[in-house]
Amino acid sequence: MKTTYRFFAALVAALTMATAQSAAAAAPKSPDAVKNALRVLAYVQADMASKLPTHAYARLPHESQEFQEASGAMRDAVAGDPPEFRAQVEAALNKALAASKGVAEISKSNDEAKITGSVAAVDAALKTLNALFPQELRPVPGQLGRGPGGGPPPGLR
Amino acid sequence: MPSLTRRKFAKLVCSAPLALAACGAPKSPQSAAAPAPPVELLVETDGDLLEFKPKELTCHAGEQVRLTFRHTGKYVNFEHNWVLILPGSFDAITKAAELAGEAGGYLPAGDKRILAFTPLCSRGQAMVTQFTAPKAGDYPFICTFPGHAQSMWGVLHVLPV
Numbered sequence: 001m002k003t004t005y006r007f008f009a010a011l012v013a014a015l016t017m018a019t020a021q022s023a024a025a026a027a028p029k030s031p032d033a034v035k036n037a038l039r040v041l042a043y044v045q046a047d048m049a050s051k052l053p054t055h056a057y058a059r060l061p062h063e064s065q066e067f068q069e070a071s072g073a074m075r076d077a078v079a080g081d082p083p084e085f086r087a088q089v090e091a092a093l094n095k096a097l098a099a100s101k102g103v104a105e106i107s108k109s110n111d112e113a114k115i116t117g118s119v120a121a122v123d124a125a126l127k128t129l130n131a132l133f134p135q136e137l138r139p140v141p142g143q144l145g146r147g148p149g150g151g152p153p154p155g156l157r
Numbered sequence: 158m159p160s161l162t163r164r165k166f167a168k169l170v171c172s173a174p175l176a177l178a179a180c181g182a183p184k185s186p187q188s189a190a191a192p193a194p195p196v197e198l199l200v201e202t203d204g205d206l207l208e209f210k211p212k213e214l215t216c217h218a219g220e221q222v223r224l225t226f227r228h229t230g231k232y233v234n235f236e237h238n239w240v241l242i243l244p245g246s247f248d249a250i251t252k253a254a255e256l257a258g259e260a261g262g263y264l265p266a267g268d269k270r271i272l273a274f275t276p277l278c279s280r281g282q283a284m285v286t287q288f289t290a291p292k293a294g295d296y297p298f299i300c301t302f303p304g305h306a307q308s309m310w311g312v313l314h315v316l317p318v
Contacts, residue, residue: 040205040233043308047207050304054255059303069233073205150307152297157247 026085027134033077035137038130040070041096042139045126048103049119057115060107067100067122074129088132096125195223195287200298200311202237205230209239209298212311218318220290226275227283236277237300238263241288241313246270247297247306254301263301272296293317 028034048063071093078089099121106118130138151157196216203210216222226239242250253265262277272291275284293315300309 036204036206043205043207044233046308047304050307056255056303066233066235070205072232151247151251152299152310152312156244156295156297156312 026081026132028078028085028137029080030077031134031137033073034133037070037073037077038133038137039139040073041067041126041129044070045119045122048100048122052116052119055112057107057110060115060119061104064100064104064107068097071097085132089129092125092129092132096122096129099125193221195221196290198222198224199227200224200239201227201229202235202309203229205233205235207235207300207305207308209300209309209311213314214298214311215314215316216290217316218290218293221287222273222290223285223287224273224275225283225285226278228278228280230280234280235305236279236302237305237309238277238302239275239284239286239298240264240271240301241273241296241298243270243272244294244296247299247310251299251301251303251306255303263303274301277302290315 044063044067048060048067051057051059051063074089074093078086081089099118103115103118103122106114109115198214198216200214201210202208214224224239226237228235228237230237240250240254250265250268250270253268254263257263257265264271264274264276273286273288275286278284290313296313296315298311298313299306
């Protein structure tokens, strides 16, 4: 009797978690457009991060501008979705945009630690945005380019 | 200086294309064969993604290639180019491109490791370059705008004749 009770309790818990997850990551009306928009944003963020090792901070306001432009792809991608879901996306997107603007501002300081932190904040905000969508639509970190470390494989590099 | 009457001028203008055509006319049977038209290749950006589409192109060694590069981005005002380079020169070229800077179009001028290129283009633009395909082998092509080549690259497969 006790075992049966435990089994059903576990089953109910698993079902509840699955329902909660599917509600949190709603299937959008235009999955291809969403997938593309998330990838565009991820590419711009990766491009932003690529300026850190070379200390090319003067380029960061430009990357921040590109991030603002890329947000248009996300807004268009969810244009056909229910207003409540759009509002969730808009809120997450606005946080990412604010973080991106922060990068442009902080880049002027030439403070490596602060700049690195601001770029990481964009990455974190993007993760929150990605989490609103099903796993299969999210960009896979490190798989945007091809080859180890990006660029062509060693034979061609 | 002799004066040019309206009639003489008209005659001169009308005969000019004929004269030009005669200059280009075949003079011997050997030159009668028209050169083969260039092989047309098309490569685009993958929309706003930092990727080329297609990622692989093919031609034959020695062929004249006319390559069109189209920037199909819609949202982000990225600038991109298409640059064909010698295998093994990726790191050196991307560094040299960054040093060339915006004023140099992010291209190291006169670098022998660059086999063909288009200038930078913006959203909606297309650029054309024409070149003779190098000897058989696999050649990387990249966008030399700083940071883009990490994901924006492809391979031109040059086949033996």
